[in-house]
Amino acid sequence: MRNKRTMTLAALSIGALMLSACGSAGGTAETPASEGAAENLATTINIAISQAPTGYNGNTAATNSVYNGYVDNLTSSGFAAFTAAGELEPNEDFGTYEKVSDDPLTIKYTINDDAVWSDGVPIDYDDALLTWAALSGTHPSGEKDPETGAESDLFLAASTNGFAQTKMIEGEPGDKEFELVFDEPYADWEALLTGGVFMPAHIAAEQGGLSTEGDGAALVDAIQNDDTAALKPVADFWNTGWDYEPELPALPDTALLPSSGPYKLDNATNGTLTLVKNDKYWGEEHAGKTDTIVFKTIVDEEAVQALQNGDVDVIDPSSPSVDTKTALEQIGDTVTVDAGTSLTFSHVDLDQRPGAVFEDVKVRQAFNACMPRADMVDKFVTPIDPEGTVMNLREYQPGQPDYETVLEGAPAAQGDGTADIEGAKKLLTEAGKAEPVKVSLMYASTSQLRADMVALIKDSCDKAGFEIVPQPEAEWSAKLSQPGAWDAVLFGWSGSGLVASGQSIYVSGGEQNFGGYADPEVDRLWSEIATTTDADKVPALKTELEQRLAETQYNVVLYANADIIGYSSKLEGVELNPTQTGITWNAYSWTKQS
Numbered sequence: 001m002r003n004k005r006t007m008t009l010a011a012l013s014i015g016a017l018m019l020s021a022c023g024s025a026g027g028t029a030e031t032p033a034s035e036g037a038a039e040n041l042a043t044t045i046n047i048a049i050s051q052a053p054t055g056y057n058g059n060t061a062a063t064n065s066v067y068n069g070y071v072d073n074l075t076s077s078g079f080a081a082f083t084a085a086g087e088l089e090p091n092e093d094f095g096t097y098e099k100v101s102d103d104p105l106t107i108k109y110t111i112n113d114d115a116v117w118s119d120g121v122p123i124d125y126d127d128a129l130l131t132w133a134a135l136s137g138t139h140p141s142g143e144k145d146p147e148t149g150a151e152s153d154l155f156l157a158a159s160t161n162g163f164a165q166t167k168m169i170e171g172e173p174g175d176k177e178f179e180l181v182f183d184e185p186y187a188d189w190e191a192l193l194t195g196g197v198f199m200p201a202h203i204a205a206e207q208g209g210l211s212t213e214g215d216g217a218a219l220v221d222a223i224q225n226d227d228t229a230a231l232k233p234v235a236d237f238w239n240t241g242w243d244y245e246p247e248l249p250a251l252p253d254t255a256l257l258p259s260s261g262p263y264k265l266d267n268a269t270n271g272t273l274t275l276v277k278n279d280k281y282w283g284e285e286h287a288g289k290t291d292t293i294v295f296k297t298i299v300d301e302e303a304v305q306a307l308q309n310g311d312v313d314v315i316d317p318s319s320p321s322v323d324t325k326t327a328l329e330q331i332g333d334t335v336t337v338d339a340g341t342s343l344t345f346s347h348v349d350l351d352q353r354p355g356a357v358f359e360d361v362k363v364r365q366a367f368n369a370c371m372p373r374a375d376m377v378d379k380f381v382t383p384i385d386p387e388g389t390v391m392n393l394r395e396y397q398p399g400q401p402d403y404e405t406v407l408e409g410a411p412a413a414q415g416d417g418t419a420d421i422e423g424a425k426k427l428l429t430e431a432g433k434a435e436p437v438k439v440s441l442m443y444a445s446t447s448q449l450r451a452d453m454v455a456l457i458k459d460s461c462d463k464a465g466f467e468i469v470p471q472p473e474a475e476w477s478a479k480l481s482q483p484g485a486w487d488a489v490l491f492g493w494s495g496s497g498l499v500a501s502g503q504s505i506y507v508s509g510g511e512q513n514f515g516g517y518a519d520p521e522v523d524r525l526w527s528e529i530a531t532t533t534d535a536d537k538v539p540a541l542k543t544e545l546e547q548r549l550a551e552t553q554y555n556v557v558l559y560a561n562a563d564i565i566g567y568s569s570k571l572e573g574v575e576l577n578p579t580q581t582g583i584t585w586n587a588y589s590w591t592k593q594s
Helices: 035-040 066-075 125-135 201-207 213-224 228-241 300-309 322-331 361-370 373-380 403-408 421-430 448-464 520-530 535-551 583-589
Strands: 044-049 080-082 088-090 095-102 105-111 140-144 151-153 177-181 263-269 272-277 292-297 335-350 437-444 466-473 488-494 555-568
Touching: 044 066, 044 300, 044 583, 066 263, 066 272, 066 292, 066 583, 125 177, 125 201, 125 213, 125 228, 140 228, 201 213, 201 228, 213 228, 300 322, 300 448, 300 555, 322 335, 322 555, 335 361, 361 421, 361 437, 361 448, 361 466, 373 448, 373 555, 403 535, 421 448, 437 448, 448 466, 448 488, 520 535
Parallel strands: 044 292, 437 466, 437 488
Antiparallel strands: 080 088, 095 105, 105 177, 140 151, 263 272, 272 292, 335 488, 335 555
């Protein structure tokens, strides 16, 4: 599953994500405190985020946001976690796992005997079973989508990738061991039960009207017997009951928000979220080193000033500009600055449902042709990251080992990014468009960078026969899955480095396929990719995929975003993380000199 990053939503592709940053790679500009100076450590670290968290459960289509993930890194545990290099690292604080069979693919998991939610309830089988039920897409609601006619699931998961290929997890209430058995191989099996995935089954059961006695026996029975009537209120709560109010004016009752990580949710006010150490956390390796972690919602344009003023200790702007870099560097030695290429890429998705503006592939191709991609790179990327360039693929980014090889085999995806106004006009004429094609282009209203990009698009594409109508939206991500709410939308995907993480973006009916794209050949290729466990075979398959996505003009790919972070030189342990896991991937280990 790929997470959304506001102003820049989430995804990437295969390959070890080894892109390195320039500047200091973690650590501070000062000599780390000695053990004898531990009493000089601050008790609170403040982190700036560009968007307020939207929910405790980040596994739904509506809450699948990087910023919820930033919090999950500290409040949620799983069997593995991603490092800043995009590699999976087992989390033995939570438990252990091992592959016990290749045919069928079977993974045995053992949850730590001491693992409990922050309210003291053991983490065990009912939590694993609810995760499987919610993310497998195997509980039809009986209701049909009015647009596609497909039957919807009780659980509105952002993605069913991987879990949809598994059998129901067998076990008994209270079990700490279970096996995940796959109907067919799955390339990214090791990443399925990572942090942020497990939700407290006892809370969902209680809020859904089920007894929590007997280690969740009632919920276990309902799932095992596919009791739709009993599961519907549980699923309704799982879908929306953990959502926060817009802009996070306050938290829901924290009794509904227990933690399985080293920190727990304490309070929120006006977009500021406070975490405190989880006194029930049993682990040692991931135990929190600072008493309190505070997330402050600060728009990118104000983040540098907040860092300079000492209001926050770390900033990780979602849409940094050259002004961001210049302002950070001017602060001086009190701030450490790291910059590089992120694994987030900007793109424009297109509504191509029947009757929509971009239903005709020639109109989509014309829009791609008039897009000033090279100009965008020159204005928004290379001033921060001189290595920045136009991006032509969707599953690989420039600088990744297989990018050039795959691009060479996908000629339809090739190009230097220079706007071709005459070519766009010709394509619109072939599509029978005699009048300007009106396009409502949605983007995050809180991002000046996105507004500047839309202005460039309008200036270029209006000359080619389009009429671009800027559509700034504060709650743009909530409108992504609403057919007709936009014609085109500018945002970003950021990535995890998994083989099949993008499947739900491109396949017909995919949970993250917001524009209604459908192509049988792409569906076939994704089925083969997702079930391929031989990494050597993936580039060839993805070369075919990239060629087809370009031929059918799935969307318009722009560039890999520049990434920059700034943090107080009093901090120790901060490390630039270009993946969707984000800057807080190891924040439990951060310390700050007071």
